[in-house]
Amino acid sequence: MSQNSHTLLLFYKDKQQHKNCLLMFLKLNDGDKEKAKYFSNLLGVDVENHWDNVWFNQEVSAKPDYIRLDYDTSTSEDLPLEILRSLFKNGLDAAILDIFHDQVGEYSRHHFIDNKLVNKEALYKSIENAKKIVSLQLQTFDDEESYVTVEDEISINKLIEDEKKHNEEAKEMVSSILELGKISNETGTNPIELVKSVLILRAAGKGLLQALIFGITTVLLFKGFWLWIVLSLFAVFFLISYHISQVNKEFIDEEEVVSDVN
Amino acid sequence: MLTEIEWWGGIIFIWWAFSYWFVFKEWTVEMSVSFISMNLSYILSAFVLALYFYPLESIDIKYAYLIVLAIAIVSILLMFFWPDTNKSLEEEGKNESDDSELNDDDSSDELIGQVFLFSPMVIGCLLALFKSLDLIKEIGLI
Numbered sequence: 001m002s003q004n005s006h007t008l009l010l011f012y013k014d015k016q017q018h019k020n021c022l023l024m025f026l027k028l029n030d031g032d033k034e035k036a037k038y039f040s041n042l043l044g045v046d047v048e049n050h051w052d053n054v055w056f057n058q059e060v061s062a063k064p065d066y067i068r069l070d071y072d073t074s075t076s077e078d079l080p081l082e083i084l085r086s087l088f089k090n091g092l093d094a095a096i097l098d099i100f101h102d103q104v105g106e107y108s109r110h111h112f113i114d115n116k117l118v119n120k121e122a123l124y125k126s127i128e129n130a131k132k133i134v135s136l137q138l139q140t141f142d143d144e145e146s147y148v149t150v151e152d153e154i155s156i157n158k159l160i161e162d163e164k165k166h167n168e169e170a171k172e173m174v175s176s177i178l179e180l181g182k183i184s185n186e187t188g189t190n191p192i193e194l195v196k197s198v199l200i201l202r203a204a205g206k207g208l209l210q211a212l213i214f215g216i217t218t219v220l221l222f223k224g225f226w227l228w229i230v231l232s233l234f235a236v237f238f239l240i241s242y243h244i245s246q247v248n249k250e251f252i253d254e255e256e257v258v259s260d261v262n
Numbered sequence: 263m264l265t266e267i268e269w270w271g272g273i274i275f276i277w278w279a280f281s282y283w284f285v286f287k288e289w290t291v292e293m294s295v296s297f298i299s300m301n302l303s304y305i306l307s308a309f310v311l312a313l314y315f316y317p318l319e320s321i322d323i324k325y326a327y328l329i330v331l332a333i334a335i336v337s338i339l340l341m342f343f344w345p346d347t348n349k350s351l352e353e354e355g356k357n358e359s360d361d362s363e364l365n366d367d368d369s370s371d372e373l374i375g376q377v378f379l380f381s382p383m384v385i386g387c388l389l390a391l392f393k394s395l396d397l398i399k400e401i402g403l404i
Contacts, residue, residue, distance in 0.1 A: 218276070224269025 003072045006055075007098040007138060008080075010067040010087065011127050017043065017091035022067050025060040044090040047083055066133050075103050078163055079110065085156045088115040094127045098138050107146040109138070116153040199247045207239035266315045278308055278382035285379055299340035303383055306334035311386035314393050324397045331390045338383060 012018035020043045027036035028051045040046055051058065055071040062068060084095055095112045111123040124131045141147065184191040215232030219225060267275070282304045289297060310331050318324050 218272055220264050222265070222267050222269055222272030222275070223263050224272065225263075227269050228272070 002075045002103045004075055004077060004102060005072050005100040006070065008069040008071075009096040009098075009133065009137060010069070010092060011065065011094040011130065012067075012091060013093050014091050015064075018064075018067065021045075021087070021092075022060070022062045025058075025067065025069055029058060029060050043087075045083065045086045050080060050083060063133075065129055066137075068137060075101070079159070081156050081160045081163065084112060085115060085160065088112070088156065094123055094130065096123065096130075096134065096138070107139075107141060108148055109141070109146055110148045112156065113153075115156045117148070117150055117156065117159060118153045119149050120147055122153070196247070196251055200244055203243035203247045204240050207241075207243045208236060211235040211239050265312070267312060268315060271311065271315055274311065274382055274385055275308070278304070278311075278386070281379040281382055294344075296341055296344040299337040299344065303334060303337040303341050306330055306337060307383035307386035307390075310334055310390035314386075314389050318397065321401065324401055327390075328394055328397060331387065331394055334383075334387055334390075338380075338387065 010021060012021065020039050024036055024039035024043055024045070024047070027033075027039060028048065033048070036048065040048065054073055054077060057070070057072045059070040060068070079097065079099075084092075084097075087095070093113070097110045097112070099108050099110075100106075101108065109120070111118050111120050113123055113126050124134075180191055180194060183189075184194050187194075211232055214235050215228065218228040218232070222228065285300065285304075289300065310327065313327060318327055
């Protein structure tokens with residue numbers, strides 16, 4: 001079975017928080033739930049659910065300037081953003097998350113400071129010895145694409161929001177595909193034909209709406225009522241044909257790709 | 263009709279909207295002097311073109327119209343002649359290319375394209391210039 005292997009490096013400047021976090025992970029690792037709960041309450045972070053249900057093959061190690069947590073997850077598991085957010089809220093200064101995606105054989109490395117996703121240079125600048133620790137603890141990638149880079153730093157809250165939105169869209173897409181399958185079963189039509197007719201209808205609607213907006217705006221704003229009415233009628237015809245031809249073109253292109261593959 | 267704009271003014275405005283949409287979409291150098299002056303030129307030229315169809319009674323409004331027109335003309339000049347425009351990027355790309363025949367075809371196409379894209383704002387400013395001559399006479403500056 002494929003799985004993703006994660007290595008999480010946590011950096012605390014506050015020694016007490018570092019100790020509490022380490023003890024929480026060590027107690028969870030030993031299966032001492034009560035003491036783990038005690039330290040997780042002290043830290044204000046709850047990782048027990050993830051530890052028991054999402055993560056497996058966990059290993060914890062630490063040095064005075066960092067905590068290292070290794071764990072595996074299923075390939076469908078996303079980044080532990082909620083946990084990172086609550087760790088940052090409660091004293092964490094920086095984190096590095098290395099993921100090996102077993103299915104595709106690729107690595108990705110994320111760098112976080114102050115509840116934000118940043119580039120590696122920003123983290124190395126902010127945390128003393130981080131570069132040295134990373135070179136000893138994690139492997140160096142020849143491929144720069146393995147390091148996740150961002151143009152501007154992105155807050156973890158924003159990443160969580162985006163992830164939620166993305167998941168919702170994915171769910172919607174699955175449900176619409178299922179719906180489509182159901183309708184095509186009931187009506188006995190080819191699902192591709194059904195999609196095409198829906199897209200053509202949508203394109204026609206789009207063209208009509210655009211022409212309507214053009215007509216209303218021009219009639220209201222400019223003199224020459226009949227000129228704009230005639231131009232709007234032309235726009236209806238032109239825009240509807242244009243959008244429908246775009247849909248047809250996409251289908252023809254796809255058919256060509258499919259026939260090339262075959 | 264909610265405005266005093268004539269039908270031919272409407273046609274210039276639609277042309278203007280198409281060119282603004284196209285230039286904005288294709289502009290690659292963002293937040294530079296040329297980008298800001300491009301936006302300023304389009305917006306101010308539309309403004310002076312719209313006011314072309316209205317009689318400007320008050321002396322303050324006449325002065326304001328002349329100032330806005332002056333800013334619009336300066337923006338247009340900046341947009342065309344400031345060094346970091348799209349045009350200069352395209353020219354750099356062309357210098358690297360060796361095929362001179364293709365360059366000739368491309369440059370004539372590019373010229374037609376630029377005339378098409380930038381004419382509405384130039385027409386708007388020219389009309390406003392004609393109006394401003396009357397305004398200057400009315401104010402008594404000449």
